[in-house]
Amino acid sequence: MKFTQPKLPYAQDALAPVISPLTIEYHYGKHEKAYIDTLNKLIAGTEFEDMALEDIIVKSEGKLFNNASQAWNHIFYFFQFSPDGLKEPSGSLRDQIEEQFGSIDEFKHQFEEAGATLFGSGWVWLAVDHDNKLCIIQGKNAENPLTKGLKPLLVFDVWEHAYYLDYQNLRADYLHKLWDIVDWSVIEMRYR
CATH class of the missing domain: 3.55.40.20 (Iron/manganese superoxide dismutase, C-terminal domain)
Known part of the structure; x- marks a missing residue:
């Protein structure tokens, strides 16, 4: 498998009550994992197999684009949160x-x-x-x-x-x- 799901930088319950542990379990644990697993299957043996994820997003379409982009989007989304991060831009x-x-x-x-x-x-x-x-x-x-x-x-x-x-x-x-x-x-x- 080329792409792997990164471990979240916080505990599953760390974002509660804004995002519950159950939502983390299903949204990141299952939805995101499915995008990454499907992406890996779709790129196997193709011209996309050795590309960076961002390049796949820019150069693909259809099912491959959907899974590549959703894999990337979810990581980008979940990794911008913290229970004790900087609360305002500076x-x-x-x-x-x-x-x-x-x-x-x-x-x-x-x-x-x-x-x-x-x-x-x-x-x-x-x-x-x-x-x-x-x-x-x-x-x-x-x-x-x-x-x-x-x-x-x-x-x-x-x-x-x-x-x-x-x-x-x-x-x-x-x-x-x-x-x-x-x-x-x-x-x-x-x-x-």
């Missing part, structure tokens, strides 16, 4: 958010709104372009900013399996609570 990232969105609160409002209004399943992203301009992007299904030449910084998963066990149909509540566990030191590292 430095140049904070400055850029405030310049473009007016305030941190306004950025969060727009980000949550993009997630709440995405019809169906997908992701809401904060990404940066080559000119250092931040953008909030809705991505349906497995869509990923890498395919648009953008650098992803932050993502919230709006597939129902990400929140339904904990929030049922209250997607907006889930999106709002995720700020409590975002570790902005991770987002700042991605920005640099």
Whole structure:
């Protein structure tokens, strides 16, 4: 197996009550594992077998793209959280958010709104372009900013399996609570 599922950098119950241990068990433990297992089967013996995951995402389509991108998206999502991380952005990232969105609160409002209004399943992203301009992007299904030449910084998963066990149909509540566990030191590292 080329790709393996990395161990989370926190205990299964560390993000509760925002994300319950049961959601971690199913969402990361089963959904994410299935994407990685399927990805490994799909690339075996193909031109993609020796590529980096990001290259597979950019160069593939259909079932291979869906599994590669979902494998990457979930790792990106789960590894941005911490029960005791930096709670607000700082430095140049904070400055850029405030310049473009007016305030941190306004950025969060727009980000949550993009997630709440995405019809169906997908992701809401904060990404940066080559000119250092931040953008909030809705991505349906497995869509990923890498395919648009953008650098992803932050993502919230709006597939129902990400929140339904904990929030049922209250997607907006889930999106709002995720700020409590975002570790902005991770987002700042991605920005640099």
